[in-house]
Amino acid sequence: MAEEVYYALGEGEAEKLRGILGGANPQASSPLGAPEAASVLVAVATSTITARSGTTLGTGTAQAKYIDSSNVLQNTDILNVLNPGSAIANGSYVVLLRSGGSWLAVEVC
Secondary structure: OOOOOOOOOOOHHHHHHHHHHHOOOOOOOOOOOOOOOOEEEEEEEEEOOOOOOOOOOOEEEEEEEEEEEOOOOEEEEEEEEEEOOOOOOOOOOOEEEEEEEEEEEEEEE
């Protein structure tokens, strides 16, 4: 059985995440009324993740990470991601947010 790992966010980071997830309740309904579970991952871009253009999201790939028992990031799957913001450089750390069947990449500043 995999060891559970918990992460702590500062208040400013928590507020940004609440805003991205749509408020204080990450289990809130989607705009279509269907419940949407939220998942969050740490990842590293494995390609340039292109910028959003108008209403078309940018695309790219990122390698998900997990923190082992020694607090070292370990590699897992490479995922296709969508980008609602500016271009993200290859090698940049990102937070991946699950939205329906897609992963949204948000660059860590």
